[in-house]
Amino acid sequence: MSRIEARTLKGFRDYLPEAMIPKQSMLDRIARTFERHGFSPVTTPALEYTEVLTGNIGPENQKLLYRFRDHGDRDVALRFDLTVPFARMIAEHGELPRPFRRYQMGTVWRGESPGKGRYREFMQCDVDIVGSESMLAEAEILGVGCAALEGLGVERFQLRLGHRLLLNALMTSLGVDESERVQVILRELDKLLKVGEKSVRQSLRQLAGLEDDALERIFRFIRLGESEGDLLEELESLVGDQPDGPAGIAQLGEILRYAEAAGFRERIEVDLSIARGLDYYTGAVYETFLLDLPDLGSVMSGGRYDGLIGLFLGQSIPAVGISVGIDRLVVGLQELGLVPEQKTSARVLVTTFNIDTASASVEVARALRAAGIPTELYPGTPKIAKQFKYANRLGFPLVVIGGPDELAQGQVTLKDMIGGEQMIVAIADLPGEVEKRLQSLDTASERE
Amino acid sequence: MSRIEARTLKGFRDYLPEAMIPKQSMLDRIARTFERHGFSPVTTPALEYTEVLTGNIGPENQKLLYRFRDHGDRDVALRFDLTVPFARMIAEHGELPRPFRRYQMGTVWRGESPGKGRYREFMQCDVDIVGSESMLAEAEILGVGCAALEGLGVERFQLRLGHRLLLNALMTSLGVDESERVQVILRELDKLLKVGEKSVRQSLRQLAGLEDDALERIFRFIRLGESEGDLLEELESLVGDQPDGPAGIAQLGEILRYAEAAGFRERIEVDLSIARGLDYYTGAVYETFLLDLPDLGSVMSGGRYDGLIGLFLGQSIPAVGISVGIDRLVVGLQELGLVPEQKTSARVLVTTFNIDTASASVEVARALRAAGIPTELYPGTPKIAKQFKYANRLGFPLVVIGGPDELAQGQVTLKDMIGGEQMIVAIADLPGEVEKRLQSLDTASERE
Numbered sequence: 001m002s003r004i005e006a007r008t009l010k011g012f013r014d015y016l017p018e019a020m021i022p023k024q025s026m027l028d029r030i031a032r033t034f035e036r037h038g039f040s041p042v043t044t045p046a047l048e049y050t051e052v053l054t055g056n057i058g059p060e061n062q063k064l065l066y067r068f069r070d071h072g073d074r075d076v077a078l079r080f081d082l083t084v085p086f087a088r089m090i091a092e093h094g095e096l097p098r099p100f101r102r103y104q105m106g107t108v109w110r111g112e113s114p115g116k117g118r119y120r121e122f123m124q125c126d127v128d129i130v131g132s133e134s135m136l137a138e139a140e141i142l143g144v145g146c147a148a149l150e151g152l153g154v155e156r157f158q159l160r161l162g163h164r165l166l167l168n169a170l171m172t173s174l175g176v177d178e179s180e181r182v183q184v185i186l187r188e189l190d191k192l193l194k195v196g197e198k199s200v201r202q203s204l205r206q207l208a209g210l211e212d213d214a215l216e217r218i219f220r221f222i223r224l225g226e227s228e229g230d231l232l233e234e235l236e237s238l239v240g241d242q243p244d245g246p247a248g249i250a251q252l253g254e255i256l257r258y259a260e261a262a263g264f265r266e267r268i269e270v271d272l273s274i275a276r277g278l279d280y281y282t283g284a285v286y287e288t289f290l291l292d293l294p295d296l297g298s299v300m301s302g303g304r305y306d307g308l309i310g311l312f313l314g315q316s317i318p319a320v321g322i323s324v325g326i327d328r329l330v331v332g333l334q335e336l337g338l339v340p341e342q343k344t345s346a347r348v349l350v351t352t353f354n355i356d357t358a359s360a361s362v363e364v365a366r367a368l369r370a371a372g373i374p375t376e377l378y379p380g381t382p383k384i385a386k387q388f389k390y391a392n393r394l395g396f397p398l399v400v401i402g403g404p405d406e407l408a409q410g411q412v413t414l415k416d417m418i419g420g421e422q423m424i425v426a427i428a429d430l431p432g433e434v435e436k437r438l439q440s441l442d443t444a445s446e447r448e
Numbered sequence: 449m450s451r452i453e454a455r456t457l458k459g460f461r462d463y464l465p466e467a468m469i470p471k472q473s474m475l476d477r478i479a480r481t482f483e484r485h486g487f488s489p490v491t492t493p494a495l496e497y498t499e500v501l502t503g504n505i506g507p508e509n510q511k512l513l514y515r516f517r518d519h520g521d522r523d524v525a526l527r528f529d530l531t532v533p534f535a536r537m538i539a540e541h542g543e544l545p546r547p548f549r550r551y552q553m554g555t556v557w558r559g560e561s562p563g564k565g566r567y568r569e570f571m572q573c574d575v576d577i578v579g580s581e582s583m584l585a586e587a588e589i590l591g592v593g594c595a596a597l598e599g600l601g602v603e604r605f606q607l608r609l610g611h612r613l614l615l616n617a618l619m620t621s622l623g624v625d626e627s628e629r630v631q632v633i634l635r636e637l638d639k640l641l642k643v644g645e646k647s648v649r650q651s652l653r654q655l656a657g658l659e660d661d662a663l664e665r666i667f668r669f670i671r672l673g674e675s676e677g678d679l680l681e682e683l684e685s686l687v688g689d690q691p692d693g694p695a696g697i698a699q700l701g702e703i704l705r706y707a708e709a710a711g712f713r714e715r716i717e718v719d720l721s722i723a724r725g726l727d728y729y730t731g732a733v734y735e736t737f738l739l740d741l742p743d744l745g746s747v748m749s750g751g752r753y754d755g756l757i758g759l760f761l762g763q764s765i766p767a768v769g770i771s772v773g774i775d776r777l778v779v780g781l782q783e784l785g786l787v788p789e790q791k792t793s794a795r796v797l798v799t800t801f802n803i804d805t806a807s808a809s810v811e812v813a814r815a816l817r818a819a820g821i822p823t824e825l826y827p828g829t830p831k832i833a834k835q836f837k838y839a840n841r842l843g844f845p846l847v848v849i850g851g852p853d854e855l856a857q858g859q860v861t862l863k864d865m866i867g868g869e870q871m872i873v874a875i876a877d878l879p880g881e882v883e884k885r886l887q888s889l890d891t892a893s894e895r896e
Contacts, residue, residue, distance in 0.1 A: 004503040006539035006760040009495055009524060014537050017488035017550065024489045028476070036817050038794035038824025040465035041472045045569050046494065046526075046555060047457055047514070055452040066495070068516030071559040076457060078494075089462050091454035097791075097841050099827050102465060107494060107555075111519040121493050129827050136806055137827035143810075147817070261807035262814050312454040343545075346486030358584055359709035362591075366710050369484050369595070376486025379547050379577050379585035393545055 011112070011120030022339040023330050026152055027105060030125055030324060033151045034103040037144040039127050042102045044085040046109075050077040052088050055311045058279065064110040078109040082126045083280075083308070083321065090130050090319075091312030098131030098317075101140075105326075117331055126302075128321030130309065135251055137320045138284050138304065139258035145288065145300050145322045146264040152329070153338050156291040157299075159267050161255070162274030163284050164303070165248030169239035170221050170272075174214045184208045186275035189222065193273075193294075225270030255284060280305040286322070290332050299329045340445075342395070346376040347438055349396040351387040353403050360407045364400060364427060371431035373438070391417060397441050398434060459560075459568030470787040471778050474600055475553060478573055478772060481599045482551040485592040487575050490550045492533040494557075498525040500536050503759045506727070512558040526557040530574045531728075531756070531769065538578050538767075539760030546579030546765075549588075553774075565779055576769030578757065583699055585768045586732050586752065587706035593736065593748050593770045594712040600777070601786050604739040605747075607715050609673075609703070610722030611732050612751070613696030617687035618669050618720075622662050632656045634723035637670065641721075641742075673718030703732060728753040734770070738780050747777045788893075790843070794824040795886055797844045799835040801851050808855045812848060812875060819879035821886070839865060845889050846882060 008014065015023060031041070047070075054062050057080075067077040079085050082104050090096065105125045114120060127144055129137045142159060149157055167189075171182050188203045197219065204210045204218070217238075224234050232253050239245040252270070259265040276285040283304030290296055302322030310316040333339045348368055352361040358381060365377040376396075378387045384401060391399045402412040406424065414433060415422040418441070425433050456462060463471060479489070495518075502510050505528075515525040527533050530552050538544065553573045562568060575592055577585040590607060597605055615637075619630050636651045645667065652658045652666070665686075672682050680701050687693040700718070707713040724733040731752030738744055750770030757765040781787045796816055800809040806829065813825040824844075826835045832849065839847045850860040854872065862881060863870040866889070873881050 003762045004499055004760050005497075006500070006536045007497065008493060008536075008540065009497065009518070009522065010520070012493035012495060014493070014541070015489075015491040016537075016541060016544065017490055020489040020491055024479075031472075035793040036820065036822050038792065038797075038822060040791075040793040041463075041468040042465055043463040043468055045456060045460035045462070047460060047557070047569070049455065049457065051452055052454070066516075066518065068514075070457070070514065072458070074457065088454045088456075089464075092456065093462065093464060096464065097838060099838070101824070101827075109495070121495070132827040134828035136800065136810070136825065136829070139810055140825055140827050143814075257807055258810050261810040312452050314451045343488075344486065345483040345488040349486075352584065359705055362584070362587055362706050362709035366591075372484065374484050374486060376549070377584060377588055379549075379580040379588050380582035381584075390545060390547070 009120070011114035011118075013119060013121075017345075018341070018343050019330070021342045021345060022334070023326065026330065026333075027125070027326065029151050030148045030326070031103070031105065033148045034125075034127055034144060037127075037140065037147065039101050039103040039144065042086075042089070042104055043106060044079070044082070044089050044104070046078055046107065047076050048079055048085055048088065050075045052312075053077050053079060053084055055084075057084075064112055066109050066111060079106075080110050081108050082106055082124050082323070083128070083305070086126070086128060087309045087319070088312055090309050090317065099137070100130045101128065103127045117328065119327070122325075122327045125324040125326050126321055128319060130317060130319045132320070133306075133318045135254035135258060135284075137318075138251075138255045139262055141302065141320050141322050142255070142259065142268075142286065143262045143264060145302075145324070146267050148324055149288070149300065152333065154290065154333065157267065157288055158269050158291055159264075159286055159288050159300075160271035160274050161252075161268050161284060161286045162270075162272050162276075163248050163252050164275070164281050165244040165251065165283060166221075166235065166239060166272055167275055169242035169245035169248055170218065172242045172244070173239050174210070174217060176208075181208055185210070185218075189218075189273045190275045192222070193289075222271070222273040224272060231270060251283060276301065276303055280308045282306045283320070290336070292336055293332050296328060296332045296335075298325070299332060300324045344376065344394045344396070346374045346396065348373060348375045348398045348400060348434055349387070349391045349394075350375060350377045350400045351384055351391075351402075352378055352381045353384065353401070354381050357402055357404055357407055360402055364402060364412060364430065367427065368400075368431055368434060371435065373431060373434055398437060400430070400434075457568070459562035459566075461567060461569075465793075466789070466791050467778075469790045469793060470782070471774065474778065474781075475573070475774065477599050478596045478774070479551070479553065481596045482573075482575055482592060485575075485588065485595065487549050487551040487592065490534075490537070490552055491554060492527070492530070492537050492552070494526055494555065495524050496527055496533055496536065498523045500760075501525050501527060501532055503532075505532075512560055514557050514559060527554075528558050529556050530554055530572050530771070531576070531753070534574070534576060535757045535767070536760055538757050538765065547585070548578045549576065551575045565776065567775070570775045573772040573774050574769055576767060578765060578767045580768070581754075581766045583702035583706060583732075585766075586699075586703045587710055589750065589768050589770050590703070590707060590716075590734065591710045591712060593750075593772070594715050596772055597736070597748065600781065602738065602781065605715065605736055606717050606739055607712075607734055607736050607748075608719035608722050609700075609716050609732065609734045610718075610720050610724075611696050611700050612723070612729050613692040613699065613731060614669075614683065614687060614720055615723055617690035617693035617696055618666065620690045620692070621687050622658070622665060624656075629656055633658075633666075637666075637721045638723045640670070670719070670721040672720060679718060699731060724749065724751055728756040730754045731768070738784070740784055741780050744776060744780045744783075746773070747780060748772045792824065792842045792844070794822045794844065796821060796823045796846045796848060796882055797835070797839045797842075798823060798825045798848045799832055799839075799850075800826050800829045801832065801849070802829050805850055805852055805855055808850055812850060812860060812878065815875065816848075816879055816882060819883065821879060821882055846885060848878065848882075 065077040070076045281303040285303035287298035288300035304320040306318045350365045368375040399415045513525040518524045683697045729751040733751035735746035736748035752768040754766045798813045816823040847863045
């Protein structure tokens with residue numbers, strides 16, 4: 001038989017242990033935070049009817065779908081996010097309670113041009129609350145998002161909070177009401193952090209035909225969050241007389257009040273230029289940046305989308321959510337040195353001297369595992385030097401060796417691979433001794 | 449815009465919280481067991497080049513692939529198991545250490561006719577060791593499998609252990625050496641547990657043209673595990689003179705010896721009829737049955753597959769693994785009453801009296817969460833009766849209510865939804881009080 005070439009598709013990748021151990025640990029910690037905030041796990045299928053996924057996305061994004069005909073000639077596609085399938089799930093399962101809150105961690109696929117840090121397969125971690133128009137829902141969502149990042153050891157981050165209603169009010173105050181022109185303006189404003197004010201002003205002039213006074217008004221508006229004065233009062237004077245103005249101002253004020261009570265007010269910077277690309281947002285919108293890595297882009301984004309579920313249900317259902325960009329976050333935290341390097345889940349390697357002592361090694365590994373210590377039994381009996389080389393390569397801090405003479409006396413040798421010293425330990429005492437040494441290693445590494 | 453029908457594809461399903469909470473908890477516990485046994489997590493893409501997936505599967509199984517052309521006109525398909533992509537990964541990443549052990553939990557897709565308990569999308573939890581010919585690898589794999597089930601609270605299960613080399617030896621002892629006829633015989637033997645001996649004898653006669661003396665020999669062979677005598681000696685007399693006989697006997701003996709040392713010998717029943725359908729197995733093979741639900745089928749299966757990685761590498765690399773059928777296991781454990789019912793991850797609902805007290809409710813929820821208590825804040829301010837109805841529906845054991853007068857005195861009411869009693873608690877004391885009550889509820893439910 002001819003050899004098959006071992007290769008992965010462009011834009012796809014394997015996560016080997018060195019990359020997956022920290023990612024899995026982060027996913028676990030995020031899930032625990034989501035649960036502590038009362039969000040329950042759900043999953044939806046990776047494949048959906050294409051019409052389910054395309055109902056609310058523009059033709060540009062539709063091209064990104066992995067779309068095909070299945071065995072039953074159905075028009076199907078791989079999900080490109082978790083929010084649209086979630087909306088479908090809510091509409092399909094009328095029996096679910098309201099309010100309904102869930103988290104979901106899952107893979108999504110987009111046929112984009114792969115680039116640095118951009119893949120065609122990546123993971124999203126979403127939390128959402130459905131069935132509440134109250135700003136308490138925003139407070140819960142922003143609160144769980146902040147707690148998730150804090151739970152990963154991230155201390156320096158900033159939530160940039162905008163509001164679609166306030167942007168609507170700004171648009172009507174400028175006399176702009178054609179939705180196409182609004183889209184152009186919002187899209188250009190969204191680029192502000194990336195390309196800077198000068199470039200945005202220029203494109204707003206060229207692409208949206210805005211004059212100088214309109215531009216002044218826009219930039220005064222989106223800079224309000226940085227001003228010294230009372231934000232809500234200034235908003236009142238600027239857009240309080242527009243149709244969506246009062247509601248937007250009231251909602252923003254309420255969110256900030258709850259953020260104060262929940263203890264994350266200082267995380268928030270009001271940034272009214274935030275619009276979020278996706279068409280389905282209707283209220284508060286937010287992006288999150290690591291202060292030490294601003295160029296990484298937003299690591300956690302979301303907003304209120306009161307219209308999306310209605311596409312399926314014919315009746316509008318309020319909803320608000322946030323999504324943690326776990327893959328980008330892994331890259332960021334590694335860059336910040338917040339991710340310890342680890343090549344194996346195990347902490348101890350039990351070596352095997354020869355086939356006659358193999359059963360004894362099996363018993364030793366069993367005892368260590370029974371004590372909850374992550375243990376690998378070397379699955380073979382090559383020369384001990386080879387087993388040590390393996391231990392070094394994977395960074396095991398501790399190795400157990402049992403020669404025939406030692407084992408006959410109920411003992412083994414425990415070797416500290418970092419300090420280099422070794423000691424003889426009775427097998428019965430081994431789990432306790434290993435635990436003690438691992439603890440002192442962990443304390444030492446925390447002190448570093 | 450016309451309404452989109454909210455529907456899932458045939459053979460696919462949503463996991464709502466009631467189903468996903470126990471599944472997620474089982475997945476977490478299995479992952480912890482895998483890690484305690486020194487297996488590290490990896491992931492591979494859901495999509496692969498079709499030729500990567502089809503190299504070792506027959507035309508029948510190829511039809512089950514979700515296969516299509518991607519944006520770059522590549523012939524791609526969704527993975528149908530985790531083992532073949534894993535073999536591709538090993539071949540592609542020559543830099544990985546050997547032995548190499550990993551676990552992977554992931555979704556796989558097969559376009560089969562959906563039926564009771566059979567879906568087109570399901571999950572697998574695999575552990576494998578690559579690069580070892582030693583039976584210590586089998587011991588590690590079988591040991592981690594047993595520990596995974598025990599970690600889920602499953603006590604009554606049985607591992608049925610067969611061996612491909614011994615089946616080969618049986619075949620040559622019968623004078624059967626055409627691989628097609630061997631396949632027919634193995635496939636029929638695999639059905640033994642399901643259809644019974646009489647039916648298997650009949651099909652062996654009709655489909656493989658076996659005579660009575662051959663059938664006697666076969667059934668004596670596959671019943672050896674049940675015999676009172678010394679299994680290995682009897683195997684010696686039956687197939688010890690065949691080419692693959694001595695190696696198979698030695699390997700089986702070694703596995704059983706290590707199983708004794710690792711403490712799971714009594715879980716194993718040698719069952720030489722076990723062949724496992726997949727073509728890639730070359731040594732020990734195993735299936736696992738819940739003793740109280742034998743009809744559920746195998747919940748954990750695997751074996752040695754020394755040839756698979758060679759399809760990619762051109763050079764043979766030994767490998768052995770096991771796969772936990774998590775979706776089937778969830779169904780089984782629910783049937784056995786081993787899965788507690790839970791509609792939400794949270795244990796306490798903090799209600800909100802009105803918009804003036806909302807900030808105070810936010811603070812109360814914050815304090816409970818800071819103490820590690822899974823807490824939901826009701827995200828809105830409808831009448832308290834409605835919030836109580838919601839708490840009952842989701843089965844919250846505890847509800848916190850804070851009226852304006854109470855809150856003014858730094859107090860809230862804590863209501864026990866099971867016993868019905870309620871008490872006034874100072875907000876500062878609330879986390880401690882809630883913890884105490886949750887602990888006593890948990891103790892009570894364990895006593896049940």
